[in-house]
Amino acid sequence: QLQVQESGPGLVKPSETLTLTCTVSGDSIRSGPYYWGWIRQPPGKGLEWIGSVYYGGTTYHNPSLKSRVTLSVDTSKKQFSLQVRSLTAADTAVYFCARHDYPYGLPTTHWGQGTLVTVSS
Amino acid sequence: QSALTQPPSASGSPGQSVTISCTGTSSDVGRYNFVSWYQQFPGKAPKLLIYEVTKRPSGVPDRFSGSKSGNTASLTISGLQAEDEAQYYCSSYAGGSILGVFGGGTKLTVL
Numbered sequence: 001q002l003q004v005q006e007s008g009p010g011l012v013k014p015s016e017t018l019t020l021t022c023t024v025s026g027d028s029i030r031s032g033p034y035y036w037g038w039i040r041q042p043p044g045k046g047l048e049w050i051g052s053v054y055y056g057g058t059t060y061h062n063p064s065l066k067s068r069v070t071l072s073v074d075t076s077k078k079q080f081s082l083q084v085r086s087l088t089a090a091d092t093a094v095y096f097c098a099r100h101d102y103p104y105g106l107p108t109t110h111w112g113q114g115t116l117v118t119v120s121s
Numbered sequence: 122q123s124a125l126t127q128p129p130s131a132s133g134s135p136g137q138s139v140t141i142s143c144t145g146t147s148s149d150v151g152r153y154n155f156v157s158w159y160q161q162f163p164g165k166a167p168k169l170l171i172y173e174v175t176k177r178p179s180g181v182p183d184r185f186s187g188s189k190s191g192n193t194a195s196l197t198i199s200g201l202q203a204e205d206e207a208q209y210y211c212s213s214y215a216g217g218s219i220l221g222v223f224g225g226g227t228k229l230t231v232l
Contacts, residue, residue, distance in 0.1 A: 035220075046124070046226040047159075047167065047210050060218045096166055105155030105214040106221035109178060111166035 002027040006115040018084045022097030035100040036080045040093040125224035132230040138199040143211035151192035155214035158196045206231045
């Protein structure tokens with residue numbers, strides 16, 4: 001049974017960089033055609049796709065966040081990661097990692113439980 | 122890339138049918154049959170209900186169905202049950218490297 005689990009800080013300061021890691025268990029991170037992605041949800045608001053990565057390293061980004069976001073994958077550790085730079089309060093959200101069944105339209109069966117990240121001094 | 126447009130709320134009585142719309146543009150919903158629908162309960166991760174406009178993942182009741190006309194996709198829930206009270210989101214492929222854009226969400230209330 002595939003599981004994905006987010007880890008990282010719950011509180012970060014404005015202007016700093018957030019790094020979140022998602023650990024995959026129960027299946028290979030190399031399984032295709034799956035993509036591994038990040039989706040966030042500000043408190044009380046809707047979902048926003050941040051970006052997705054294929055195990056081979058190909059990345060896709062939400063254009064509105066692309067300049068501040070780095071995605072990476074470490075197949076040896078069965079992990080993929082998200083970095084968001086120059087944080088502001090608007091980046092406060094629950095961050096979900098997930099496995100997309102395939103990339104187009106982001107059909108996503110497997111989600112992490114989500115981790116709340118608060119940007120505050 | 123703008124978010125897809127969903128009504129903020131919808132409601133229906135048990136046993137009735139309710140339809141939630143998701144309006145995009147000719148660059149996303151209207152161009153591609155890659156529309157997904159999700160159900161989300163408070164504090165939980167979303168659950169995939171529909172993918173590729175009309176397909177249901179294994180385990181999703183056939184009370185949930187999807188359709189599309191032009192730039193608008195729709196989710197219909199028939200035989201409404203109290204347990205269907207939740208937030209519903211649509212998403213669509215938007216072309217090129219924009220793998221997905223979400224709707225703003227619809228809060229469904231079962232009266």
